[in-house]
Amino acid sequence: PATLGVPDLTTWLRRYAAEIVAHEQELTDLDAAIGDGDHGANMTRGMTAVVAVLDQTPFETLDALAKKVGMTLVSSVGGASGPLYGTFWLRFAKPLSGLARTDAATLGLALRAGVEGIQQRGKAEGGDKTMLDAFLPALAAYDAAVDAGAEPTAALRDAATAGRAGCAATVTMVARKGRASYLGERSAGHQDPGATSAALLLECAVS
Numbered sequence: 001p002a003t004l005g006v007p008d009l010t011t012w013l014r015r016y017a018a019e020i021v022a023h024e025q026e027l028t029d030l031d032a033a034i035g036d037g038d039h040g041a042n043m044t045r046g047m048t049a050v051v052a053v054l055d056q057t058p059f060e061t062l063d064a065l066a067k068k069v070g071m072t073l074v075s076s077v078g079g080a081s082g083p084l085y086g087t088f089w090l091r092f093a094k095p096l097s098g099l100a101r102t103d104a105a106t107l108g109l110a111l112r113a114g115v116e117g118i119q120q121r122g123k124a125e126g127g128d129k130t131m132l133d134a135f136l137p138a139l140a141a142y143d144a145a146v147d148a149g150a151e152p153t154a155a156l157r158d159a160a161t162a163g164r165a166g167c168a169a170t171v172t173m174v175a176r177k178g179r180a181s182y183l184g185e186r187s188a189g190h191q192d193p194g195a196t197s198a199a200l201l202l203e204c205a206v207s
């Protein structure tokens, strides 16, 4: 389809919540290696709260839904990832203001706004071994696909592939932001937990 609507975003979020639960132990183990071991619990708490919202509230527009998701994550998740993912969804909402459906180009603006929000909030760059190392290549792949005429689902598939590769590339990186940066060089050799949850998020948009 040339456009995605509120039901598609709802499906994406429900799928993500299920995948987070399925990968909770993996996220915990990754964060135990280079952080404080709570990323699995943090993400499960946040996405469980999001599913509770989806079960309770019907949404007319994409921005109303995304904004509520962002506020729910900010208020339910402690730690770095809550405000960062919360900011992603709050900023994602803005280009979709008043829309029940979005085309590929406008969805790209929403993804870009969300990722730029994470950058502004966390002051990290690509290569710092964070969730941005999944999001930034995903965004570039999304835009390239749309420029080549792709529909939203195909562009999201390219974004997911690039996000997974970007996540894998965090293994060799030395962390320069977040708790893992306290380890310095010893953070190398481990995949970043936030890049892993971000890769999952992108994959859930399509599969």
Ligand code: ADP
Binding pocket: 031, 035, 036, 037, 038, 039, 042, 043, 078, 079, 080, 081, 082, 084, 118, 121, 122, 123, 124, 129, 130, 131, 132, 177, 178, 179, 192, 193, 194, 195
């Ligand atoms: P905390 O580190 O507070 O325990 P989490 O364990 O839930 O929070 O999340 C850790 C993840 O957050 C990291 O793996 C990293 O991907 C991401 N992260 C941490 N700081 C930043 C930052 N400044 N910018 C972007 N992402 C960050």
Ligand code: MG
Binding pocket: 031, 035, 036, 037, 038, 039, 079, 179
């Ligand atoms: Mg942690």
Ligand code: MG
Binding pocket: 036, 038, 078, 079, 080
């Ligand atoms: Mg923590």
